[in-house]
Amino acid sequence: MLKGQRYSESELMARLKFIVGLSLAFTLTGIVFVVLYSLIFVTQPMQQSPNDAKFFELITPIATFLTGILSGIMLGKSEDKKEESKAPEAPKVEDTLPEPVQEMVEEVEDHIA
Numbered sequence: 001m002l003k004g005q006r007y008s009e010s011e012l013m014a015r016l017k018f019i020v021g022l023s024l025a026f027t028l029t030g031i032v033f034v035v036l037y038s039l040i041f042v043t044q045p046m047q048q049s050p051n052d053a054k055f056f057e058l059i060t061p062i063a064t065f066l067t068g069i070l071s072g073i074m075l076g077k078s079e080d081k082k083e084e085s086k087a088p089e090a091p092k093v094e095d096t097l098p099e100p101v102q103e104m105v106e107e108v109e110d111h112i113a
Contacts (some may be wrong), residue, residue: 020073021073021074024066024069024070024073025070027066028063028070031059031063031066
């Protein structure tokens, strides 16, 4: 068996989000640089070729999808499964009454007893 530090579920989830976020960010960065390189440094004819048109049609939804996934990962809340604390007990009625009413309640209880 492996002898080492065991990570909690929340730590493993944080590491997974980090790795997935990095890989998606590098992919998106690569797509942007390839598109910029093809627009800036490659000689373009006066009319756009059908291959270039299909390339940009394909790249646009992929880049949009990756941007949406990255924003979802970065904005997503961590789902820590901490034990929910019990609701505090409701205060007794006598504790919530104003002082004059409290005195009347005590007097009535004394007469009943």
